[in-house]
Structure formats: C-alpha cells, structure tokens
Amino acid sequence: MDLVVGRVVKSHGIRGEVVVDVRTDEPEIRFAPNSVLRGRLPRGGGERDFVITAAREHSGRLLVSLADVRDRGSADALRGTLFLVDSSQVEPSDDPDEFYDHELEGVAVELLDGSEVGVVESVLHLPGGELLSVRTTDGREVLVPFVREIVPTVSRELIVLDPPEGLLDPDSLDDSDSDDSDADNSDAGNNDDVDDR
Secondary structure, three states, X not given: OEEEEEEEEXXXXXXXXXXXXXXXXXXXXXXXXXXXXEEEOOOOOOEEEEEEEEEEEEOOEEEEEEOOOOOHHHHHOOOOOEEEEEHHHOOOOOOOOOOOHHHHOOOEEEEOOOOEEEEEEEEEEEOOEEEEEXXXXXXXXXXXXXXXXXXXXXXXXXXXXXXXXXXXXXXHHHHHHHHHHHHHHHOOOOOOOOOOO
C-alpha cells in the first residue's frame, strides 16, 4: 500500500529545486540526502525513483534537490508528482487523530443522524486539499472535502459527515434550481400590475 509523503508544488529557482508540500511528520527522514523516494508522475506519466540530494527549509516550505533534475524546465515537469513510500516502511501512529490513507479505505461513512452514506474508497490528494472518495449505498461516487467542518468525526471504524446541502445529492440542487427558474419565468410575461397611462 502506498503512502503519500509529499507532493511537488512547483519549481524553485533555475537549478532544478522543487517546492514540496510535505505530508509526513518525518520530513527530515523521508527527504534526507541519499534517500530514495518513488514518485508518481502527473498526468499518467508513470512512476520512477528519485534520489534526494539535498533538502532545506526556506520561508516555511521544503525545497528539495533531486539527482538528475538540474534545471528549471526539468523541475517544472515534475509539478504534481507525488512522493510515495510503502506502508510497510512506516510505523503505525500512536495518535488516535492521525490516519494513513489506507487505514480509512473501506471505513463506513454516515451522517450526524446515523443515516448510512456508504464507504470510503480512497483519499485523494489534490492541489486544493484532500478529498474523500465515498462510494454511496446507491453506487455513486461522491467527493467530500476532507475538512473538519464537513468531516467532524474520523476514526478507523467510522467517519461522520455534516455535509452542506447538495453535497451528497447534487441532482436535488439541479432540480430545485430549474423549478425556481420556471417559477420566475412564468411571472415574466404577466403585466397585470403595470399601469398603461
């Protein structure tokens, strides 16, 4: 099982450094010089190993130098690359509020009132943040922003959602919008209240 430990945000400078969004509590170990990380390239580019040659913090971000990435163009091509480690290389967390992606896959999802929603299929790491891919009881995939306001309770046994209206049933929003627009349009041609003086 793969765990994401970082994502390339962008290039930095002209010598091939990349800015990495760190997704591990141990960046000093994962991004240490001579470490090898597997990278999943963006846009279906496959996977390859990367050797870390240097890493440093700069303005609150981690800048990483990789072997064979020596210029800005090569670094730009890596934007969106996910750095991965095998879950067998990671110690289980002692913190009950920390989870690895694979620990949430298959976990039941319900609403605050106890209504069953479905199960988590995967955790997606996107530039805008994390999403839970939930397979609903009726077979649809729903992408849920993985933020405390919407996902107030998370455990290895159950995830509870407090979704905004329409998140779990986007069709209901489309229907209500079209009903409202039909009602508004039906009055548009009615000029009974207009004085023709």
